[in-house]
Amino acid sequence: MMPQRSVRGPADRGPSSRVTVTTYRNKCEIMVTGDTKGLEIISDVCDIFKLPEPAYFGVRLKRDGSNFWMENEETIRQVCGKKWIEVVKVLDFKIRFFPPDLTRISDDNIIYSYFTHIRDDVIKGNLMTDPTTAVSLSALILQADGGNYDPMVHDADFIRQADCIPSRYSKNNSTMIDNIVMEYEKLSGMRSVESQVEFLDRSQGLHDCGVDYYPTKDKSGSTFNIGAGHNGVFIKHNKLDNLILFKWVNIVTMKHDGKFLWLEIENKKPSTFEMLSKEIARMVFTSFIAQHNFKLGRRLSPFKTLVPQYGEKRSIRSKSSREEVDSRASSISATPPSKRTLLTANGSPSKTDLRNHLLKMLTQPEEIRMEYLGIDKTKPDGTHIVANLPENKPTNRFRDIIPYDDTRVHLHSKRGDYINASHVNIDNSKHKYILSQGPKDNTVSDFWKMVWDQGISVIAMVTQLREGYKAKCSQYWPDEVGEELETEELKVTMKFVRDDVLYVTRSFLVMDKETEQSLDVIHLQFTSWPDHGVPKTPKDLLDYLSEVQSLTKEMKKPNMGEDCPILIHCSAGVGRSGVLLMMDILTRAVDNNEHVDIPGTLRKLRTKRSHIVQTEEQYLFIYTALIAHLDQSRLI
Structure with missing residues (x-):
């Protein structure tokens, strides 16, 4: 018996109809009304079949001979008209959005859905494959669907009859058949889910995969x-x-x-x-x-770290930064120096000694963990009186991530002077910073007023707008180039947008509506950093940070010197924002041959804004990323 569920829509009125929803593996039945929205159907089907990431899926219906996606906020009546009951009998539940790195998804059901979708496209010839790729993908399909190669069963005739060869190639091509058999034999021992992941890996090279x-x-x-x-x-x-x-x-x-x-x-x-x-x-x-x-980046689901049970072949490819550093540390023949030797005789730091010290620390992660846990998350005498006022509480995204009274940013606004943002200037840094929570719908105006008041020229955003089904930050900029967003006092115009692999660069012109004075602002949104996690590789973060630093120097206002703060925000304004802030301070110290003190820097920063660098993983990543930066530098 097929699973059933009732999705009546918000109004819960009007006639209802039983609709069959087909998925990759099976079917289910749901009861819908004309007011049922696409998102409600997706959520319900994912709940029935225990699919943890609904944002990758969509509902398709056939119309005028073609299949079309039903948008999340569209109702069945809006899509199919008044006679929707006669039209809607079957809905297809399919993968809709294909992220650039499918292999980082960890749920087996999601992996299977992607595998099935792309496998069908390959077999039908919808994706262009050269002969070598076709052989490789065909063998992986056989391993994923049928298990290990058996010479008594899986001969040339079996391959010809199996549904694994792209339709653009003849099943009578004996050379291709023989190559598939040989490739299939090499895959023996690979589990089904491993074969699916490997298939997805190789399919990513197909130009229009998932289109x-x-x-x-x-x-x-x-x-x-x-x-x-x-x-x-x-x-x-x-x-x-x-x-x-x-x-x-x-x-x-x-x-x-x-x-x-x-x-x-x-x-x-x-x-x-x-x-x-x-x-x-x-x-x-x-x-x-x-x-x-x-x-x-307005997607609704984060990428997850690949689970280790996908097999040795997979785990080698997905080796973590910590494993790479541990391996490199074990190959160092010289005894790593003590902290005392991080300074040379003339008082300037030795980059080689610093690198060796960091490598030594990374071979003892428990020591790093204890170092991190020994740093107070908040300062004992810190107060949050203004942040906790009844009129200000609704503007805070999280109850416990709020600014201290003595370091909070003051707005010069008719609406009030409070915003969830902090000055985080410390004595060993020549640069000034503001860490802010991601704007909420009710604080977009305050956010731009802060930008204007503080003369911000560079905004570093290290979050998506949504991750999972949780809002991480409201969109506080216009959608398109030339469009405007107006607040009570300011007008924000999008000048240009450029989408790179790691980040999106936007340029805004902010103008005071009363005085018509203007301010140029560059906005860099890093798009590959999971909440409470770390970037995929240190190089990704360092490349992004290099662009932030370059633009900060380029956008510096002559009359303000170094007084123009860099504005950094994620969702809460402490985790990912704190890692980026730490890396900016520490890499500048390395480049200027200044003393580097990771725990000391974090301790000082937390006296300016609490909870900076939220997890042990993030703290460990700072060590790894700093080594990567040293490797890019000349060790003199």
Whole structure:
């Protein structure tokens, strides 16, 4: 008997209908009304089948001969009209959003869903594969679906009949069949989930992996397909084995008008695509916008660290930074020096001695742990009277992450002078910093007022807008280039946006509406840092930090010298923000041949804002990242 559930919608009124939802493995039945939203269906199906990350999935329905996604906030009636009961009988529950690194997802059910989706695309020939890749993927499909190679069973005839070879290749190609058999034999011992992960690894090299296509034609009447994915908008001609890609970063404007979808590409003439109908043009446009938002980080689910039981082959590829450093530390022949030797005879620090000391510490993680736990999270005499006033409590994102009275940022605003942000200036740093919580809906105006009051020229954002189904930060900037966001006192205009691999760069012009004075602000959003976790590699953080430091120097105001603070925020403004702040202070100290004191620096920072660097993992990562920075520097 199929699982059943009732999803009646917010109004819980009107006629209801029993609908079958098909998934990758099985089916379920749900009761819906015309007011049931797409997000409600997704959440309910994920609950039925225990899928922990609903944000990757979507609900598709067939309309005018094509499959279309139902948007999260759309109701069944909005999509299918008044006669929705006659139209909606079956809904497809499928993977919709494909992150750039599928292999970091740890849940087996999610992995299986991705594997099944991409496997079907490969077999149907929807993805372009060269012969070598086709052999490799076919063998992995066999291992994932059928287990270990058996010479008595898995001969050439078996491979020809198995559903594993891309349709673009002939099953009578004896050379390819023989190569698949040999490759399949090599995979013996690999568990099914390991094979699925390896399959996903290799599929990532396929250019348009995870792209949905829709039929369209150009002004000349030529028919082809258009689709959107993580990288951008793809054009695919059925009879041509090549793709045209318009990267998101190069798309200036995208809109729909009647049956037409219109793209303005940077440095190119606008491209127009005629869809089958006005409604299809609207639905495709909406779907493309959703893909773009996912790319920008407005997705609803974080990536997780790969679980170790995916096997030795997988774990080698996913070796942690700590393991790499431990391995390198064990190969150092010289005895690491004591803390006393971190300074040379003339009083300047030795980078080599510092590096060796950090490597020694990383071979003793328990010592680092005890060092971290020995640092007070708050200062004993710190008070939070203003932050706890009844009128200010609703503006705090977390009850226990609030600024001290003596270091809080004061607003010069008619709305009041409180914002959840702290000055975190310490005596051994020439630079000034502000750590802030991510703006809430009710503090966006305050956030921009702080930027204006403090003369902020660089904002370093180290969080996504949403992670899981939790809001981490409200979007406090306009959506598109040229658009404006207005507060009571200020006008914020988006000047440009550039989407790089690790971060998104935005430029804003902030203008005082009364005086018409303006301020240029650069905004760098790091997009690959999980909450309470650490970046995938130290290099990712160091590359991002280098860009922040470069722009800080470039944007420095001549009349303000070093007095212009760097504004850093994540969600709470202490965890990821604290790691970035620590790394900025410590790397500058290394580069200037100044004394480096990791625990001492954190101790001082926590007297300015409590709870900075929230986890032991984050503290350990600072050691690892600082070694990586030293490796990039000249050890003299």
